[in-house]
Amino acid sequence: MKYSVSVFGLGFVGITTALAFAEKNHTVYGFDVDTKRTSLLKAGQLPFLEQGLDQALVRHINNKFMITDNAEDAVKNSDFVFLCVGTPSGERGEADLSYIFSAIEKFASVLHDGKHRVIVIKSTVPPSTTSERVIPHLKKMGLSPGDMFSVANNPEFLREGKCWDDAMHADRIVCGVEDRKGEDMLRSLYSDFDAPFFNVSLNTGEYIKYLSNTLLATMISYSNEMSKIADVIGDIQIKEAFEILHMDRRWGGSNMASYVFPGCGYGGYCLPKDTQAMYAASVSKGYEPMILKDVITINESMPQFMANKVMHVVNPSETLGILGLSFKPGSDDVRDSSSAKIIKLLLAAGYRNFIAYDPVANEAFDGQYHFSELEYCESLQSICEKSDALVLITAWQEFAGIDKKYPDKPFIDCRYFL
Numbered sequence: 001m002k003y004s005v006s007v008f009g010l011g012f013v014g015i016t017t018a019l020a021f022a023e024k025n026h027t028v029y030g031f032d033v034d035t036k037r038t039s040l041l042k043a044g045q046l047p048f049l050e051q052g053l054d055q056a057l058v059r060h061i062n063n064k065f066m067i068t069d070n071a072e073d074a075v076k077n078s079d080f081v082f083l084c085v086g087t088p089s090g091e092r093g094e095a096d097l098s099y100i101f102s103a104i105e106k107f108a109s110v111l112h113d114g115k116h117r118v119i120v121i122k123s124t125v126p127p128s129t130t131s132e133r134v135i136p137h138l139k140k141m142g143l144s145p146g147d148m149f150s151v152a153n154n155p156e157f158l159r160e161g162k163c164w165d166d167a168m169h170a171d172r173i174v175c176g177v178e179d180r181k182g183e184d185m186l187r188s189l190y191s192d193f194d195a196p197f198f199n200v201s202l203n204t205g206e207y208i209k210y211l212s213n214t215l216l217a218t219m220i221s222y223s224n225e226m227s228k229i230a231d232v233i234g235d236i237q238i239k240e241a242f243e244i245l246h247m248d249r250r251w252g253g254s255n256m257a258s259y260v261f262p263g264c265g266y267g268g269y270c271l272p273k274d275t276q277a278m279y280a281a282s283v284s285k286g287y288e289p290m291i292l293k294d295v296i297t298i299n300e301s302m303p304q305f306m307a308n309k310v311m312h313v314v315n316p317s318e319t320l321g322i323l324g325l326s327f328k329p330g331s332d333d334v335r336d337s338s339s340a341k342i343i344k345l346l347l348a349a350g351y352r353n354f355i356a357y358d359p360v361a362n363e364a365f366d367g368q369y370h371f372s373e374l375e376y377c378e379s380l381q382s383i384c385e386k387s388d389a390l391v392l393i394t395a396w397q398e399f400a401g402i403d404k405k406y407p408d409k410p411f412i413d414c415r416y417f418l
């Protein structure tokens, strides 16, 4: 069965979702409030670097994937409405749901027309959001799920840098949906994807997403805590110790072991905000999660820990080369990047002479952070030649072995990579 699908919010998740359904021959309408972004997409250009997704966009734009500025018309024609808008951190770390509500406002009036649709929350939202916030919000607008429409959540597990591959070869498809019609339609929509489909309660769907992201964050903070212990004891080869830990056959060669490895803290758009949001959601229900509290505290301490290492080795008058600006290799996303946090701390400590190089994210970093003290280099060689000391913050493969090429330069390796 081929469907029509509307996607609200055309970021990493929205564009990937839209194109994955287009690839399976469904008709997809995309809507975003950011008109600069929609103009780029209409012209077949991705607003960020994402391998595979760029070619999928060229294949489907203005064909199976149409960008529209008329949200109501898109929904009128659709069987499914996927909400993929951002859910950033609010003031107390809670998930800010305002983009979800503002997206719903844009098409709610259409839901009275008698056609049965499934409204699917794909954005990451804390457990009980669909049941206690979204459905009551709709009911207040005179819209009760049932004959008119179904409401479901469908968490997304993709990683940036691997969006397309993760979406097309998902490990599992999880749908929180509690009515038969909604479940049947979602099963049918996803039937072309070769992945097990799990139908769970609304709260469970949302919970599974946080199980995943909080575990990843916990593994990283555990590793960072262990690296701090090793540091105070001294004479411990931290990188080798973790590599030997990974040789335990019980890991089974799992890629997941790579999260049990120290660095300068987890970053990006999701792990920090999702860990905070799960903590806040639990506190709001009366239980303070102790492990998550420490996971967050350890993560927040890591930039200072690394800045202290830099201060130990480099004088404020020397020229410091920053290697890597994106939040992780393989991506040009600079949201919650460790480099920005470490540069801010060093600026506060009186350091002024920074130069930076990232294989893909110089421009995005400058656009987001506007550090007037920072100059950008166009190559690894030029930053190495111009710096008195180098701080490796993003473990791009290009940086492997660079310390051997410049044996006289001090390197502060925040990723235990060299």
Ligand SMILES: NC(=O)C1=CN([C@@H]2O[C@H](COP(=O)(O)OP(=O)(O)OC[C@H]3O[C@@H](n4cnc5c(N)ncnc54)[C@H](O)[C@@H]3O)[C@@H](O)[C@H]2O)C=CC1
Pocket (backbone or CB within 6 Å): 008, 009, 010, 011, 012, 013, 014, 031, 032, 033, 034, 037, 084, 085, 086, 087, 099, 100, 102, 103, 104, 122, 123, 124, 125, 156, 157, 158, 159, 160, 269, 270
């Ligand atoms: N980035 C990632 O790797 C993953 C993100 N997620 C979750 O998916 C959600 C979206 O994340 P990203 O795609 O990274 O966000 P993003 O920030 O890249 O994109 C969100 C888009 O929503 C648009 N938007 C905001 N309000 C809107 C409205 N009322 N109507 C239509 N569009 C609107 C924004 O202009 C923006 O283009 C978040 O909840 C995130 O936690 C889940 C899995 C992976």
Ligand SMILES: O=C(O)[C@H]1O[C@H](OP(=O)(O)OP(=O)(O)OC[C@H]2O[C@@H](n3ccc(=O)[nH]c3=O)[C@H](O)[C@@H]2O)[C@H](O)[C@@H](O)[C@@H]1O
Pocket (backbone or CB within 6 Å): 124, 156, 157, 158, 159, 160, 161, 212, 213, 216, 220, 257, 258, 259, 260, 261, 263, 265, 266, 267, 268, 269, 270, 271, 327, 328
């Ligand atoms: O909810 C989300 O948005 C997504 O968040 C993460 O994906 P992503 O933010 O793209 O980044 P990761 O590759 O997981 O990296 C997150 C942090 O962990 C660190 N990391 C990553 C991978 C690794 O092997 N080891 C490791 O320490 C990175 O440096 C980074 O700071 C999760 O991995 C995805 O499953 C999830 O869908």
